[in-house]
Amino acid sequence: MVSMTGEKAKTAIRKIARWRFSVQLLSLAIWLDPLLVRCHTVCSPVFHCYSCPLATFACPIGVIANFSAIHMIPFLALGTLIVAGALAGSFICGWTCPFGLLQDLLDRVPTPKFVLPNWTGYFRFLVLLGLVIIVPYWWGDGHALFFCRVCPAGALEAAVPNTIHSAMSGSGVVWPTATKTVILLVFVVLALFTWRPWCSALCPLGVVFSLCNGASLLVMRFHRSQCVECVDCRSLCHTGEEARGRINQIRCIRCLECTRCRAVTVGTAFGRTKDVG
Amino acid sequence: MNFPIRPVLFLLLLSAGIAAMVYGARYHAAVVGEEREVEREILIPLAGFAPGAGFGVPGDPTLGPPEGPATPDGSAGMSPDEAQGFMKKKVTQRVLVDKIVAEPRLNREVSIGGVALSGDGTLLQTYISGRPPSLCPT
Numbered sequence: 001m002v003s004m005t006g007e008k009a010k011t012a013i014r015k016i017a018r019w020r021f022s023v024q025l026l027s028l029a030i031w032l033d034p035l036l037v038r039c040h041t042v043c044s045p046v047f048h049c050y051s052c053p054l055a056t057f058a059c060p061i062g063v064i065a066n067f068s069a070i071h072m073i074p075f076l077a078l079g080t081l082i083v084a085g086a087l088a089g090s091f092i093c094g095w096t097c098p099f100g101l102l103q104d105l106l107d108r109v110p111t112p113k114f115v116l117p118n119w120t121g122y123f124r125f126l127v128l129l130g131l132v133i134i135v136p137y138w139w140g141d142g143h144a145l146f147f148c149r150v151c152p153a154g155a156l157e158a159a160v161p162n163t164i165h166s167a168m169s170g171s172g173v174v175w176p177t178a179t180k181t182v183i184l185l186v187f188v189v190l191a192l193f194t195w196r197p198w199c200s201a202l203c204p205l206g207v208v209f210s211l212c213n214g215a216s217l218l219v220m221r222f223h224r225s226q227c228v229e230c231v232d233c234r235s236l237c238h239t240g241e242e243a244r245g246r247i248n249q250i251r252c253i254r255c256l257e258c259t260r261c262r263a264v265t266v267g268t269a270f271g272r273t274k275d276v277g
Numbered sequence: 278m279n280f281p282i283r284p285v286l287f288l289l290l291l292s293a294g295i296a297a298m299v300y301g302a303r304y305h306a307a308v309v310g311e312e313r314e315v316e317r318e319i320l321i322p323l324a325g326f327a328p329g330a331g332f333g334v335p336g337d338p339t340l341g342p343p344e345g346p347a348t349p350d351g352s353a354g355m356s357p358d359e360a361q362g363f364m365k366k367k368v369t370q371r372v373l374v375d376k377i378v379a380e381p382r383l384n385r386e387v388s389i390g391g392v393a394l395s396g397d398g399t400l401l402q403t404y405i406s407g408r409p410p411s412l413c414p415t
Binding site for chain 2: 040041042043050051058059062063066067069070071072073074075076077078079080081082083084085086087140141146148149151154158162177180212214215216217219269270
């Protein structure tokens with residue numbers, strides 16, 4: 001009976017996993033300000049530039065960086081990230097982030113692929129601490145390494161559309177900074193050859209959620225007794241990680257591809273922990 | 278019996294997040310110096326006035342550009358101020374006013390580069406009140 005219930009849950013998870021792309025598109029519709037409310041007093045939990053002509057909410061990383069520049073603690077932005085991280089962890093990255101969606105689409109282009117080594121995920125801590133907190137705090141928002149000045153999402157969603165808009169409207173064209181445009185181009189090209197390079201190696205928002213993965217309400221579970229050591233989970237995972245012992249690893253975006261393996265399921269923080277790794 | 282560390286961590290994290298959000302939304306604010314343009318009437322001594330030459334001492338930067346009524350031709354009747362040797366003039370001045378800005382509004386302000394830290398550590402609004410920039414400076 002228990003195994004039947006487990007099989008049913010497994011089937012349900014697989015069905016849900018197939019909806020990921022649709023959920024990403026639906027989320028994009030929410031972030032793109034369909035009602036033109038521009039509610040920038042509130043942060044969204046995703047990586048979406050608030051200077052985008054279509055941005056419903058403020059970008060939490062932009063708010064944290066700017067608050068650091070004015071020597072204030074952004075309680076609202078931090079609280080939003082902690083609540084989102086506590087409830088869903090990296091599901092936010094895999095299922096709702098618009099910049100992640102763009103990289104997923106580029107990943108579908110049939111090109112030779114390579115996998116970034118897992119240690120590249122630790123660069124994200126450097127970006128979060130360095131470019132989002134320390135540089136703005138010490139040198140303000142005018143510094144060349146201030147996060148928003150190098151942000152590829154800002155280049156894609158704000159700088160490029162605003163440049164096109166100003167050119168079309170006949171007003172003076174303000175060219176986007178070359179740095180962030182080049183970084184955007186580099187990551188667009190990289191995304192053709194490796195899966196989600198920005199998320200894997202540099203995203204400061206993803207690292208916040210990945211830190212919450214171990215304690216979030218929704219958690220990935222690996223059942224040791226179900227594992228037959230086929231190591232197929234490594235080929236299922238975009239980051240090339242083995243599920244055993246690494247099920248909530250820092251680069252996981254909870255795309256649920258690994259749930260095709262019988263040993264991997266999704267559970268809650270209140271679920272049973274026996275036989276779980 | 279194992280200590281249920283995961284549920285406890287989750288509840289702690291969730292509580293901390295909600296507490297931070299409530300504090301930020303309801304109680305956290307900052308004092309921001311806002312530059313406002315106000316129109317004032319000032320009295321100018323008539324002694325320095327010569328018909329057709331404008332008001333004030335020529336080259337006096339403190340008075341700013343003449344924005345009031347055109348130079349009177351002297352045909353109008355004298356007001357009480359004029360009778361005392363002064364002339365009223367409307368000038369636009371920029372004054373710094375401290376205002377308390379709640380964190381949600383600060384979120385919006387920083388998204389357009391509307392607030393900056395001054396050299397003495399105080400926060401200043403970067404634009405004249407009522408004329409916010411449409412885009413962030415980056």
